[in-house]
Every structure is written in C-alpha cells, then in structure tokens.
Amino acid sequence: MPKTNLATFAPSPLRAIQVSAVALCLAMSSTARADLSLLQPPRALTGSAPLQLTLLATQDAPGHKTIKLPDEIVVRISNDDFKPTLLHLKRTAIAPTQVTLATGQFRRITYSAALPKELRGTVRIEAVDWDASATTIVLDRAAPAEPMVAASPLPASDGAATSTTPPTGTTAAAPASGGMTTVSADAIPPTTDAEFARISSNEPMYIAFGKNGDANARFQLSFKFHILKPDNPSSKSFLDNLYFGYTQLSIWDLEAQSAPFRDSNYRPSLFYYIPDTGARAGWFTSLGIAAGIEHESNGKAGSDSRSINTVFVKPILTFGNPSEYHWTVAPKLYAYLEKNDNPDIQNYRGYMDLLVLWGKPNGWQIGATLRKGMKRNYGSVDVQVTYPLGKLIPGTGGYIWLGYFTGYGEDMLDYNRHSPSQVRIGYSVFRW
Numbered sequence: 001m002p003k004t005n006l007a008t009f010a011p012s013p014l015r016a017i018q019v020s021a022v023a024l025c026l027a028m029s030s031t032a033r034a035d036l037s038l039l040q041p042p043r044a045l046t047g048s049a050p051l052q053l054t055l056l057a058t059q060d061a062p063g064h065k066t067i068k069l070p071d072e073i074v075v076r077i078s079n080d081d082f083k084p085t086l087l088h089l090k091r092t093a094i095a096p097t098q099v100t101l102a103t104g105q106f107r108r109i110t111y112s113a114a115l116p117k118e119l120r121g122t123v124r125i126e127a128v129d130w131d132a133s134a135t136t137i138v139l140d141r142a143a144p145a146e147p148m149v150a151a152s153p154l155p156a157s158d159g160a161a162t163s164t165t166p167p168t169g170t171t172a173a174a175p176a177s178g179g180m181t182t183v184s185a186d187a188i189p190p191t192t193d194a195e196f197a198r199i200s201s202n203e204p205m206y207i208a209f210g211k212n213g214d215a216n217a218r219f220q221l222s223f224k225f226h227i228l229k230p231d232n233p234s235s236k237s238f239l240d241n242l243y244f245g246y247t248q249l250s251i252w253d254l255e256a257q258s259a260p261f262r263d264s265n266y267r268p269s270l271f272y273y274i275p276d277t278g279a280r281a282g283w284f285t286s287l288g289i290a291a292g293i294e295h296e297s298n299g300k301a302g303s304d305s306r307s308i309n310t311v312f313v314k315p316i317l318t319f320g321n322p323s324e325y326h327w328t329v330a331p332k333l334y335a336y337l338e339k340n341d342n343p344d345i346q347n348y349r350g351y352m353d354l355l356v357l358w359g360k361p362n363g364w365q366i367g368a369t370l371r372k373g374m375k376r377n378y379g380s381v382d383v384q385v386t387y388p389l390g391k392l393i394p395g396t397g398g399y400i401w402l403g404y405f406t407g408y409g410e411d412m413l414d415y416n417r418h419s420p421s422q423v424r425i426g427y428s429v430f431r432w
Contacts, residue, residue: 035059035067038130039108044138045115051077051125051137053089055109059101066100073111074128080200080275081226082119084397086128089113115139118198121233122275126362133323134361142231198226201430202245204367204384206401208426214255216262218403218410218424222247224273238272243292245269251411263411265306269294275316285326288316294334297341298412306412307341310334328357328432347375348408348416357432362388365399367432373408380407386431401428 039054053073059065071091078084089111091097099107115123120141126134200223207219223246230240250264271292279287291314297307312334320326332353339345350372359365365386372379386399406421408414 035065036069038073038127040135041125041137044140046140048114048117048141050112050114051075051087051089052110052112055111056106057099057101057109058106059103062103064100064102066098068098069096069109071097073130076126076128077115077119078124078200079119079122080224080273081121081198081229082116082123082200085116087113087115118229120229120231124361135323138233140231140233198229199223200226203247204386204401204428204432205430206384206399206403206426206428208401208403208424209254210403210422210424212420212422214253216254216422216424217252217426218250218422219252219426220247220249222430234278236274236277241272241274243271243273245271245294249411263298263300263413265296265298265412267294267296271312284317284319285322286318288318290314290316293337296412300413304413305341306415307338308336308345309338310336323361325358325360325363328355330355330357342412342415345415346373348373348378350374350379355432359386362391365431371407371409378408380405380409382410384428384431386428389427397429399428399431401426401431 035058037056037058039056041051041053045051053075055069055073057067057069059067069091073089075087075089076084077087090113092110092112095109099109101107119139121139123137123139124134125137202224203220203222205220205222207217209215209217225244227242227244228239230237232240235241245268247267247269248264249267251262253260253262256262269292271290271294273288273290273292275288276286277289290312292312294310294312295308296310298305300306312332314330314332316328316330318326318328332355334351334353336346351374352371354370355367356370357365357367359367367384367386369382370379381404383404385402389396389398389400392400401424403424403426404422405419408416408418410419410422
C-alpha cells in the first residue's frame, strides 16, 4: 500500500483555501503512508446510519502518479457498554481501485460499514494499521436516520483527480434517487452478541508477578453490566444509566506450600453512572459521575473475616484533550454502612480513594490510587503504569502493566498491617 501524508498543494490562493479546509477536517493524524490520509468521521450519527470514513489521496510530486486504494479500512470500535470489536469499512462500489493524480490534485474516497445494532451513545473509534489518533462520535438510535448524500466529484480546476481506474470486477453504481450512495454489497457486517454487548470494563483487569520476600502474584477481574440500554444516549434517567459491577482482587502466594491465595476480595456493586454529564467549565473538559452502593468482603470466617458495606459517589473530571495526553481526577468518596468485622478500617483506609490518571488513549498511562487513613500516617499508594502491547508487537492487544504498592491494606485481610512495598510486572486486558 502506498505511504500516506497530507499533500502540499500548488500555492494558488484557491488551492490554499481548499488545503486549509481539508486540514481543519482532520481528526485523525496522518498515517505512515505518504499519499493517503484519513479525514474525520461525522461527529454524530443518527438512527441506523452507517459509519463512513473518507480517505484523502493527494499528489505533491512533479508529474502524474497512480495510487492504489485499499479495499477496506479496519477500525476498532468500543465504549463503556460495548467490548472492543473490529469493524471492516468497505470502499463504496462507485469508487475506483486506484486513482491517477497530477501535481496538486487530490481525491476523496468513501468507506462505509453498518454499526452493530446494540451500540449506543459515545463510540470510540481507533484505526487499525494506521498511525492515527483515536476519535469519538455520538450515536443516537432514537433519532431518525439521515440519508448518506453522495459527494459530487470536484472539477479538475478545483484539484480533483482527472484520471481514475474503474474497480476491477465491479460495476459502478449510479447514485440512487434522492442522492443516496450505494454501498458495496461485499461489506462485512459486524458480529456481536446482544448480552455481551452490555458488558464492559469497570476497573483495570490484569495479572502481574513480583517478589519482595516470597514470590507473589496479584490479579484483578473487573466488569460492569448495563442493565437497560436506552435508545437515546443523552438520557439521564436513573434506570437508563443503572449498572451492576463486580471486581475481584486476589493476592497469590507462589512460594508457600501448595501456593495458596493469601486473600481474595469480592466487590459487587449497584450504581448509577454517566461518563459525561455534559457539564463544561473553563478549568475542566468534561465531568462524569458514578454513585451507588457497594459490598466488599474476603469470604473468610472467624478472625480472618473482613467485610464492609458502603455508599459512594465518584465525580470524574477530565482535563485537556481526551484524544491526546490528558489528566483525569476521580475522587471516590464513601460512607460506611456496615463494618462490624473491621470497625477501625477508616483509620487505615479513610473515606476516599483518590484516582489520578495521566495518559493518552494509544500511548502511556500512569495512574495512582491514593488513600489516607484518619489516624497517623496510615494510608497507601497504588501506582499502575501501562503501555499498549500492540505498539511493540503488532497484532496483539492489551497492555504491558507495571505496578507499585506501598502502605496498608493491599488486601482486606491486611487492612491494618503495613505490607512490604511491592513492584510487579504483568499483562493488562483493560486499564482505567
């Protein structure tokens, strides 16, 4: 496939205006291919409208050049309620397999695919095999679908390509009545499962190994289930945004006899959650909110039994551009409804878990969860550093995980004991 980059067009005033307009439309950074660039998707889709991406072919070298166009563009789509899924966008049937451009000319080519029926709300889109920034769109199933209007070809004087090669083995389809564009019949429909589409990550999911004294492992399983799926993603009603969550954290003693789990903590919850309330201010980019009730226990009996019931509220503040390196601050404030097994737990854990994150969706992320007990210097620091594994090993998913913990209460059994500081390395399926 040819290399992509934004072209430098001829310096006529009209062409300079065109180039500036195209540059302002770019939401995804150019790939490593010199003649092809991805333009931004629409900011919003309604009803059952398909997802469309536009590829911009440009020519800035002297003379004519033939550029082969990819048959499809693959993106990964996901949101809080929808597991990451590959979507194959096919080139429309009326588009050629290659274009021939003279110096300063350009051509837009449309790729399209239907989105899964279960998908709602804010959707994250990541291009696969293109060095492009992730972007987001809002999908409103409750609104009527808007027609896909076919773009008219630009005249040669406006910089459009004058010479193209028809698609091999296909017949160019004329636009349907009303300006509708015909989509390629061989477009690959996405495959999803209705129940699993309601399940998404809640807190990080990982397994990691370390040694300070005895070798040990720490792993966490965490997910949330969207109980109802509203057609209107902007709904703020209680039932439309109600989730069941479950998180399990286990510490595994690898060198003890029979290699037992030192402690496992089980944390089911029922909570109201909106990732973006729509509130805006000059000092933050977005505000999300979660609030509900949560149980946490280690399932043991006798003196080793640990159990609490809490009610919590968690504002989620984002600072900066979410598609680039940015900050997230999420203080989880809670009150104890029941703590009979560990009546002094607030002395070591306090009444807040402060989560501070810095990172980029397709780059590094550093997260720290801080606790401060109500007495002395009791508390803890839990740091997690992650990096996309696919950036190091193409075709893989998940993240390299590096963690550091120091303080009290890495697990509930040791809520009032200072654990040896631990550094661990492992693999994360999901991160914050």
